[in-house]
Amino acid sequence: GMAVEILSAGEIARMRRAGACAAETLRAVGARLRVGVSTADIDRWVRADTAARGARPSQLGYRGFPAAVCTSRNAVVCHGIPSEAERLADGDIVNVDVTSELDGFHGDTSMTFVIGEASAEARHVVDVARRCRDAGVAEVRDGARLGDIGAAIAALAAQEGCGVVEAFGGHGIGRRMHMEPHVAHTGVRGAGLRLKAGMAITIEPMVTLGRPDIRQLDDGWTIVTADGRWTAQFEHTVLVTKGGCEVLTA
Ligand code: MF3
Ligand code: CO
Ligand code: CO
Numbered sequence: 679g680m681a682v683e684i685l686s687a688g689e690i691a692r693m694r695r696a697g698a699c700a701a702e703t704l705r706a707v708g709a710r711l712r713v714g715v716s717t718a719d720i721d722r723w724v725r726a727d728t729a730a731r732g733a734r735p736s737q738l739g740y741r742g743f744p745a746a747v748c749t750s751r752n753a754v755v756c757h758g759i760p761s762e763a764e765r766l767a768d769g770d771i772v773n774v775d776v777t778s779e780l781d782g783f784h785g786d787t788s789m790t791f792v793i794g795e796a797s798a799e800a801r802h803v804v805d806v807a808r809r810c811r812d813a814g815v816a817e818v819r820d821g822a823r824l825g826d827i828g829a830a831i832a833a834l835a836a837q838e839g840c841g842v843v844e845a846f847g848g849h850g851i852g853r854r855m856h857m858e859p860h861v862a863h864t865g866v867r868g869a870g871l872r873l874k875a876g877m878a879i880t881i882e883p884m885v886t887l888g889r890p891d892i893r894q895l896d897d898g899w900t901i902v903t904a905d906g907r908w909t910a911q912f913e914h915t916v917l918v919t920k921g922g923c924e925v926l927t928a
Contacts, residue, residue: 682850682858684876690917692783693852693878696733697915697926700778700785703727704927707747707776711791713768717749720774721760728778736777736784736855743899748775748788755843755884755892755901755909768794771804773911777855784855786880787927788913799887800908806838807885807910814848814863814881818916818923822873828865831883841890843909846901848880851915873918878926882913 685693707723724747728735735746743757750758750773751766758773766772775788790804810831817826835842848861859871863883873879884890888907895902903909916923 682871682874682877683852684874685852685878685917689783689852690876692781693785693917693926696778696780696783697785697787699728699731699733699780700776700787700915701927703731703778704774704776704787704789707774708789708791711766711772711793713766713794715766716762717751717758717760717764717772718762720749721745721747724776731778731780733778733780736779736786740855749773750775750911752908753903753906755886755903756846756911757899757901759897759899766793769796769800771796771800771908771910775911775913779855782853784851784853785927786851786855786913786915788882788911790910790912802838803840803885803887803908804910806835806840807883808912810834810842810863810883810885811881811912811914814883815914815916815923815925818873818879818881818918820873820875820918820920823868824859824861824870824873825865826867827881828862829867832864835883835885841886841888843884843886843890843892845892846884848882848913851878851880875918875920877918878915879918880913880915882911884909884911
């Protein structure tokens with residue numbers, strides 16, 4: 679179908695709570711990251727913190743995903759599966775993607791964390807990914823087009839010598855984690871769906887140091903860069919408003 683949901687005032691209030699819940703879990707878990715932590719530790723912390731907030735990890739069991747959180751380190755673009763064997767080392771970068779369902783609504787947010795002393799190029803791709811996410815968010819308002827978001831993200835990444843992964847995008851969000859529309863992170867200004875106040879979407883660009891081409895590992899989930907170079911991602915859930923947007927996962 680083509681319909682993108684417009685949330686009621688009551689639904690917006692519940693989306694604010696779900697977004698804050700996911701953001702608080704991400705902040706709490708991020709504060710515990712250091713050399714030696716395993717990505718399975720991150721999964722345990724996400725499960726416990728989410729439960730303590732009366733919420734459920736949306737990703738657990740989603741299309742068979744085996745964990746509560748995606749942990750995507752270095753050359754992993756997204757959908758990394760937490761593992762006891764994978765420990766954070768000095769200089770690593772790791773994206774932690776938290777999605778929480780609270781009172782029937784979902785909030786979805788991620789950040790890429792730098793562990794200890796990272797290389798200049800690792801810090802660069804993390805910085806560019808954050809700025810690309812924020813450049814996309816800055817385009818959102820009633821009447822803007824989805825293409826405005828993608829065009830802003832792609833222009834900034836290109837200016838900084840980085841790639842933007844095209845195989846995955848953001849999405850509508852509400853009573854389900856993934857809803858319409860698909861939110862591409864490249865595009866043409868003035869093209870695509872017109873945003874309306876009351877829509878909720880995610881913006882979550884995956885930015886690469888090298889080519890944006892990807893491949894999937896044999897586990898059926900983990901997405902890595904085809905060239906093995908490092909990649910970073912940041913994600914917010916936002917509500918479209920008349921004059922701009924409200925970041926629900928701030
Ligand atoms: N949170 C991810 C997103 O931003 C969803 C990952 S789906 C999973 O859309 F199954 F891999 F968890
Ligand atoms: Co998302
Ligand atoms: Co996410």
